[in-house]
Amino acid sequence: MEQIPPGNGKKILGGRVVMDNEVTGRVRDFETEKLEKEEEKALGAYPETAQVLINWTHAIDWQVVTDLFIEYAVRSGVSLERFNAPERIYFLSELKGIMDYRALTNSVQVNVAEFDAQFRAKGGGSSKDWIRFIRTIFHEWTHGTGVVSIGLDRHVIDKVDCVSTYWRYGFEQGAAANWVMRSDGGPDSHTRSLFRLLNEGITEQISHEVLWEYVQRYPNVNRGAVADTLVEDIARDADNYDAARYLVMALADAMARYAGISTEIVWRGFVREYFSGELSLREIRDLFSDLFGNDFSERVAAADSAQELRKLASSLPHITRTDLVEKWLEHLDESHGAK
Numbered sequence: 001m002e003q004i005p006p007g008n009g010k011k012i013l014g015g016r017v018v019m020d021n022e023v024t025g026r027v028r029d030f031e032t033e034k035l036e037k038e039e040e041k042a043l044g045a046y047p048e049t050a051q052v053l054i055n056w057t058h059a060i061d062w063q064v065v066t067d068l069f070i071e072y073a074v075r076s077g078v079s080l081e082r083f084n085a086p087e088r089i090y091f092l093s094e095l096k097g098i099m100d101y102r103a104l105t106n107s108v109q110v111n112v113a114e115f116d117a118q119f120r121a122k123g124g125g126s127s128k129d130w131i132r133f134i135r136t137i138f139h140e141w142t143h144g145t146g147v148v149s150i151g152l153d154r155h156v157i158d159k160v161d162c163v164s165t166y167w168r169y170g171f172e173q174g175a176a177a178n179w180v181m182r183s184d185g186g187p188d189s190h191t192r193s194l195f196r197l198l199n200e201g202i203t204e205q206i207s208h209e210v211l212w213e214y215v216q217r218y219p220n221v222n223r224g225a226v227a228d229t230l231v232e233d234i235a236r237d238a239d240n241y242d243a244a245r246y247l248v249m250a251l252a253d254a255m256a257r258y259a260g261i262s263t264e265i266v267w268r269g270f271v272r273e274y275f276s277g278e279l280s281l282r283e284i285r286d287l288f289s290d291l292f293g294n295d296f297s298e299r300v301a302a303a304d305s306a307q308e309l310r311k312l313a314s315s316l317p318h319i320t321r322t323d324l325v326e327k328w329l330e331h332l333d334e335s336h337g338a339k
């Protein structure tokens, strides 16, 4: 995968940036090797379930998926210089959650053990299982196509050897410091991540739209069943991600009413930022602060529960400071042609 060292003056929009240094390279090689070993183990432990998941993966036309993501971004007025798509899918038996996307290895991980348990409970590989699979893999794929960057570096702090990590996934930006060689021998980690759940809400919305487009174009999938599931998903309010989607909708609506433009145009602005990374973290925070106040912006950035997201969505005020919206409109200007 193409690597461009950051800080070369020009801001490059879109794609995946990996910090080009020795620590990042070494950790990536280590992680890749670990993923390959873990995959071998999972394929050995769950051969039948793994085969079903591999067949499902092969049945997806990834070229069509990539084309759809590019079209989707372009329709939102994103002028991307680079576009990334995940380049590998690993099937693992030990994974937090059902799937994830990792920027460092540019890969999607699928939890075979989790699907195996699901297959056993319900008689294995039903169309509901398949829909859950394709829904989730589109979600993770969306993360990989949004703007992503990652870097690791080594520091000595108080004579302690540390590795720090920073990352960006769409709207989310985070950093972590790991004390890898503490005097008491224990690992320690300080992680801070901003706009994580807002980013999940936007990811869900985008993946819904692209999956819907995919099933329209690809008639050999069960369109009706996917449509039913998507409608169910959109109406659902069960977990953090559902609450995050609701906040995204409420935000887009509040901004649109305030600016006197359609919600669609505001939404396309979100999409544009998701794929391009045009605004910095500070600019995103300032934008929300200007429109909804400092406290609101900080709370959205830090939100880590469905309850908090719901509170934020229902607290959206009537906005009166028209001049501040100009900023947002300026940013949205290019997405006016969006369909």
Ligand SMILES: [Zn+2]
Binding pocket: 139, 140, 143, 200, 203
């Ligand atoms: Zn996600």
